[in-house]
Amino acid sequence: MTMIVFYESQEPVWFKQHCYAELTTDKTFFSNYDEWVEDFNNKDIEELKSLVKSWLPPIGNISGNEDNTILYIPFEMKDKLIKVLKYLGFNTKNGDIASVPTSKKLGLGPGETRTVFYDNMEIKEVSQLVQGCVNKKLEKVLDDVVADPINPIGGIFLFDLRNGFLICESTNNELSGNINLVAPSLCSLINFDEMLSKFGTTIERGKLNSVVIQLTNGMIRLYFVNLELPILLGFVSTKNKGIGQLIAFSDREYPKIIEELKLAM
Numbered sequence: 279m280t281m282i283v284f285y286e287s288q289e290p291v292w293f294k295q296h297c298y299a300e301l302t303t304d305k306t307f308f309s310n311y312d313e314w315v316e317d318f319n320n321k322d323i324e325e326l327k328s329l330v331k332s333w334l335p336p337i338g339n340i341s342g343n344e345d346n347t348i349l350y351i352p353f354e355m356k357d358k359l360i361k362v363l364k365y366l367g368f369n370t371k372n373g374d375i376a377s378v379p380t381s382k383k384l385g386l387g388p389g390e391t392r393t394v395f396y397d398n399m400e401i402k403e404v405s406q407l408v409q410g411c412v413n414k415k416l417e418k419v420l421d422d423v424v425a426d427p428i429n430p431i432g433g434i435f436l437f438d439l440r441n442g443f444l445i446c447e448s449t450n451n452e453l454s455g456n457i458n459l460v461a462p463s464l465c466s467l468i469n470f471d472e473m474l475s476k477f478g479t480t481i482e483r484g485k486l487n488s489v490v491i492q493l494t495n496g497m498i499r500l501y502f503v504n505l506e507l508p509i510l511l512g513f514v515s516t517k518n519k520g521i522g523q524l525i526a527f528s529d530r531e532y533p534k535i536i537e538e539l540k541l542a543m
Contacts, residue, residue, distance in 0.1 A: 280335060280347040280407040281373050284356050285310075287399040292391040297333075305384070306333060310352040319358050323365050323442065330362045334407070348378070353402045363407070364443030373404035413446065413542040419535055420448035429527040432496070433457060433514035436539060439468040440507050445539070452516040467510060471502045488528075490521060497521060499528045503536060511535065 287310055291298070296314045299306045308314070318326070335347050351359060360370065381396040420434045435447035435457050442465045447457045475485035488501045496518055501511040513528040 280349070281377070282359075282370065282405045282407060283348060283350045283378055283401055284353045284403040284405070285350055285399045285401055286353045287395065289395060289398065292395055300384075304335075304347045305350070306348070307350040308352060308355070310354075315352050315354050318355050321358075323362050326358070326362045327365060330359065331366060356403070361443075364438070366443075369408050370405040371408055373406040375401055375404050378404060416446050416535075416538045416542045417448065419538045420446060423531050423535075424448045424450045429531075430515040430517045430520055430523050431513050431527060431531075432516035433512075434531075434535070435510075435512045435514075436535075437464050437510040437512070438507055439465065439471070439510050445509070449514075450516075464510060467500070468508060471508065475502075490524065492518070492521075494518070497524055499524055501528075501532060505536075505540060509539070 290311055291307060291309050293307075293309065294311075295309070296317075297306055297308045333349060363370065378401060381390075381393040384396070386393040386396065416436075420436075423429070423431055423434055432452045433447070433449035436445040437443070438445055444457065449457065471486055474489075478484050478486060486502050488499060491498045491500065495516070497515045499513045499515075503509040503511055511532070513524065513531070515524045
């Protein structure tokens with residue numbers, strides 16, 4: 279698994295660069311020097327996504343037993359880092375502080391500079407990095423809809439339009455491609471929502487509720503949902519016919535998905 283240890287220390291790290299990778303142990307320490315922390319926090323998500331992705335192990339190893347990666351991150355960088363991870367399609371769940379190795383377990387000798395720092399830093403939080411939906415109940419609701427052979431729905435996704443990350447998604451074998459790959463481009467749809475909602479309000483027809491988009495080999499129905507955040511709920515049909523079916527089945531599944539999403543938020 280990939281673990282993130284958020285730490286605080288009154289002492290600066292023992293290195294001058296922004297990070298120090300212990301290649302033999304898969305442990306990477308990130309500097310708590312003010313200039314590095316401020317530089318990270320002042321960058322936007324687009325600037326940081328490639329950098330953060332380079333810190334992570336290969337996608338398939340993120341939750342695997344063979345991966346023992348630990349990232350030690352200054353606690354002041356937590357909020358920005360979590361946003362970048364979500365933008366990349368990752369979530370986090372609570373980790374166990376007791377699982378963080380001591381300097382002795384890492385094979386560091388007594389009195390070494392690194393040993394002193396490890397032993398005296400304060401561990402604020404520990405998180406485990408996971409791919410996809412962290413809420414299993416919500417994930418099952420989506421999986422059940424996609425698995426139903428009667429409806430034309432080949433995929434469903436929930437996307438946070440404000441913060442720009444995929445909350446949860448499910449696809450069947452008919453649907454080619456990976457929704458994770460196109461997720462960042464969905465952010466622009468918040469402008470589409472605002473534009474048509476303004477138009478509908480001006481002509482006294484109300485705000486935008488949903489839209490059906492016909493593609494060459496299928497259709498997408500998008501619902502624009504305003505909970506605590508603007509959420510996009512998408513139903514993807516792998517069939518290019520039967521718009522009425524897509525509308526009927528998505529309308530049927532919509533309430534239970536939104537109810538489970540509310541419980542998960």
